[in-house]
Amino acid sequence: MEKDLLDVIFNSEKRKSVLLMLDDGQKEMPIILSSLNTTRSALLPQMKILKESNLIYKSGDSYGLTNIGKIVADEMKTFLNTLETLDKNNIYLATHKVGGIPETFLKRISDIRECQLIEPTIINAQEINLDYFKVALASKTVYFVFTFMHPACPWVLGQLADNNINVEIIFTRDLVNKLIEEWTDEFRHYIAYDNVKFYVYEKEVGISSLTVTDGGLLIRLLFCNDEFSNKQLLCQSPQGRQWGKELYDYYLKDSKPITHI
Missing domain, CATH: 1.10.10.10 (Winged helix-like DNA-binding domain superfamily/Winged helix DNA-binding domain)
Structure with a gap:
């Protein structure tokens, strides 16, 4: 049958x-x-x-x-949506650590089938995505998961926080230790904001970074050999945004608030 x-x-x-x-x-x-x-x-x-x-x-x-x-x-x-997602992003997914995405979300990868690959040039590798930053500035809340600190992060955080946008950031333990050591004043400054919440995730984070705004998500994966990649997937569909928010919540449930240093 x-x-x-x-x-x-x-x-x-x-x-x-x-x-x-x-x-x-x-x-x-x-x-x-x-x-x-x-x-x-x-x-x-x-x-x-x-x-x-x-x-x-x-x-x-x-x-x-x-x-x-x-x-x-x-x-x-x-099934067809999953095939479309894999086919559209075949090279990226084949060269990056897709297995770092939790299995529950990997099975729903078709939710981000409308994503587009963002590949900054070497010259622009240290710059933020200005188009997506405008989307963040128009959001009520912006959620981040970071395993590394982009040079522009303090500026971005300041812009969001000073514009009364709620900001939630989940850091890995290694990154928290680095921030306390190298960015002590900045870290302490933003902890005092009522609209900024910091968390630490003690387990291994399989992805490189995640940003979720009211309008979508921006996710960065590691290369298959665990090396850093500046390539990102941008998804601005409601279904993709929901996938990203639920992925953030997946990490949040095992994270602990950082209230002081």
């Missing part, structure tokens, strides 16, 4: 398209034909196969998904 269903679904582009289209609800035949740019005579044999496989039902001149069809369409959409 499983093999038959796979054949039914993936051996015909028309059948696959019909299932995905009907996932949004029952459709009349003229709408289906128009969307697929096909004729009734060409599509009816494919609809017959889907109906015989208990994936769709017919009501008058309309078609919809059965309960089984709904399950299949939902899983198919997730």
